[in-house]
Amino acid sequence: MGISFARGRPRGVGWLKRGAVVAGAAVGITALVGGAAVAAPASPGTLKLVTGQADSGAHGVALGWSYAAPAKASVTGTIKIVVPKGFSAPRTGALTAPGNVLTASTCARFSVSGTASQANGSTILSIATNCAAGKVGAILMTNVTVPGPVGVYEFPATFTPTGSSPVAFTGADTVQIKPGPLATLKISPATATIAAGGSQAYTVAGYDAAGNALSSAALGKVTFGITPDGKCTGAVCTASKAGAHTVTATSGKIKATATLTVGGTTQTSADLAVTEIVSTATPTYYTSVSFTTTVTNTSATAAATGVAVHVAVPAGVGSPVGTPSGSTTYNQASGTWTVGSLAAGASATLTISGLAGDVALGAQTVNATVTSTTTDPNPANNTASATEIPKPAAIAVTITPNPANPDPIDVGVPGTVSWSASAANAANPAAPAPAGTFRWSCIGANGEPCGIASFDGPTLSLSTTGLPISETTLYAFFTPDPANGNYVQDVASAVSTFTPTYTPPPPTKSDLAVAVSVSNSSPAYYTDVTFTATVKNTSAITATGVSASVDVPTGLVSPTVTPSSSTAFDQGTSTWTIGDLAPGASATLTVSALAGNVSAGAQTVNVAATATNASSASYAAQAVETSQPAPVTVVISPDPNNPPSDNVDLGDPGNLSWTAFFANADNASAPAPTGVVVWACQTQSGNPCPFVPAFDPTANLTVLTLKISDLQIDVYTITATFVSNGDSNYVQQSVSSSVTFTTTNSGG
Known part of the structure; x- marks a missing residue:
């Protein structure tokens, strides 16, 4: 903690640990007094008297207090402690003087600001404070002489915030004065007469230095003796010699005597x-x-x-x-x-x-x-x-919630909640209740007000809609009627906490979410493309009468619309009828087609959904695909009458013939690409191929025919090349395909 007392006094606050707890912050409390809102006293923190008891009339006793500022707020003001009559009056300036007061703290200020004697013999000790949240302090009153009469002595204390009214520290701090050590004995009877050989029983009472009677246990072992004649057995003494005898009772070093006279006749x-x-x-x-x-x-x-x-x-x-x-x-x-x-x-x-x-x-x-x-x-x-x-008895204040209060208290549900406060004898609740007045304060955990409320009287009523949504603290302060002397004239208080909650009202409108996706946003011409639309109920209530308009673009080829089960799609009106959707439920619809002409550009599927109880007029989404040119493939198909390509006999008088076809490489069923066919011939040996019209680059003939008799023994490679003429649906580049055949001469 870093707290110390000057001039060799106790350092730290370890001697004050008993009861040194930090109070929960409750600052800026608002109360209504006389119908007007005023600032109620701030929470004073905690002040605890840690000296619990002392012997009757003892000297040199130390009285110590521990103080802890509120955990969430700083406080500036004055602590006032009433030192009862009979105790050394508090003072400052002389370390060895009875009642000298020392302070120590981690606060900006924590020092004695004065003492004031009261008409009833008590003295008020004032401590000026300026403590940040959570700071602690200690007060030590030294060399104190305590009262002689035994009993419980109260040290009431208050905290007065700067510019505000006093607030009583909770709990009654007391010091119990116990009987002191044995100081005197009293033997009874003090005088007695017995016949010779008779006996007399004695009792002994013990007292401390202040005259307080002690219990028999406090006397310890008491022994009896008799002189000049006789004997004592326990507390019964007997003697036979006539005359006066002295009976002595002894406990430790404390003695008391009585006179026992022995007569000459039988005791009657x-x-x-x-x-x-x-x-x-x-x-x-x-x-x-x-x-x-x-x-x-x-x-x-x-x-x-x-x-x-x-x-x-x-x-x-x-x-x-x-x-x-x-x-x-x-x-x-x-x-x-x-x-x-x-x-x-x-x-x-x-x-x-x-x-x-x-x-x-x-x-x-x-x-x-x-x-x-x-x-x-x-x-x-x-x-x-x-x-x-x-x-006077101490007062206990009890806060009781109205049994009709909801649990938990929901600030979203309009209504009134109330609590009642009662004051009773702290030691015996069955006693006649003290008369007095009540005042209430209320604050949220973060300093929030509790709304407009009646803050005076035994009942506190609050509007639920004005409560903070945090742990809320109620304070009930009771000021006793001065005319009733049976109760301590200190402000008594009680604290109660509760935590309001908030439950949003159930929705009355539904909400939808629409999503549209496309399987391929850039499909090649005449390849498959699928749009998937999803309508989902994102609210907590059933969406009723859900429907959606689905715009199917004309640039798609052979579109097929497939709605999910229990829904329907009208091709003529482009309306997708979904019906009711439970919370979290969804429906889907797919549009499957072939990508259309590249020149048609972007193709967009728009979906706009609504419901009869929707909170919005429409929920829309879209997806787009843009067709791309498809690749071209060239197919060279030999005439079925051609001899085998690995053995074309030059002695055969016939012809060799091939036909070139051009198609969409991804979908052979697509409309064929348009362009020019260019044939070429090459031999393995490098010999020239016979010229035919199809080899003319400008001929654009799809069929190539060669006479076998015009060929030589060699390996021939025939190539057909497709040259696009600007068809935008296909990739604008040349594509080729080749076939190979071998010639022989069986006739030598």
């Missing part, structure tokens, strides 16, 4: 001792409190008869119930506890349980007085009392 009396204890001396309003009355016959030998104890229930204890032990009885109306006979050394108890009543009634005391028909030699211990003083 019984010393009854009564004690009264209260479960807590300062219970909070409407929390449980109990008084326990104990009567003990301290005699070792004599029983006490006709024992009765008057124990009246204080008027300020709520719903009291008396519970006597054993066979004893208690009349709550008269306050008479009838014990009857009590054997030597025996005890009986009465517990009065109830609830701490109104603070205004003040101290509530139970007085117990024991009487007996048996002589009591020590009336000093026949009365006892215990007192409780109720103190």
